[in-house]
Amino acid sequence: MLYREFFEDAVSIMRTNLYPTCQEPNLSLGTGPHCDPNALTILHQDLVGGLDVFVDNKWHKVRPVLGALVINIGDVFAALSNGIYRSCLHRAAVNSHKERRSLVFFMCPRADKVVKPAEELVRKSEGGTRKFPDFTWSDLLEFTQNHYRVNETTLENFTDWFLSADRSNFKPTHFKTSH
Ligand SMILES: O=C(O)CCC(=O)C(=O)O
């Protein structure tokens, strides 16, 4: 597959986040735990800090580095790699002394492009079989916007929804409660 064609003429999303100071930061979510559903996320944060990533059952701080960008893998990338890569659970907290800003570019495929891993990656992945069905970015967007909050089990629950006969009656069966 030509990745240039996959992303060409796509509509990507840019978001600016402002986290005001909060006297009770522990009672506030900021941006709550989630995985990004798009392909790749390019994030610029100021030097205040607040971004955490969930790895090995623990939250780790992603300390700001002047001039560095944070690149997050999203669910479309995970599906393109047939699950060799997974999207990462992350969150952003507020604090009581300094407001924080971040600028985030969500790189998305063209809405009608079929998300399908290269054969070579299917062979290299665990079990050597396809983990997810062929789908389009617009299918995944519909699921995440109307049926399900994005987390580490989005792709598994999406697969069930996508292949089910009655999509309007969806109840997730994959859960992770580790955080
Ligand atoms: O503000 C941040 O550092 C993270 C924001 C984020 O994860 C998002 O907008 O998807």
Ligand SMILES: [Fe+2]
């Ligand atoms: Fe995010």
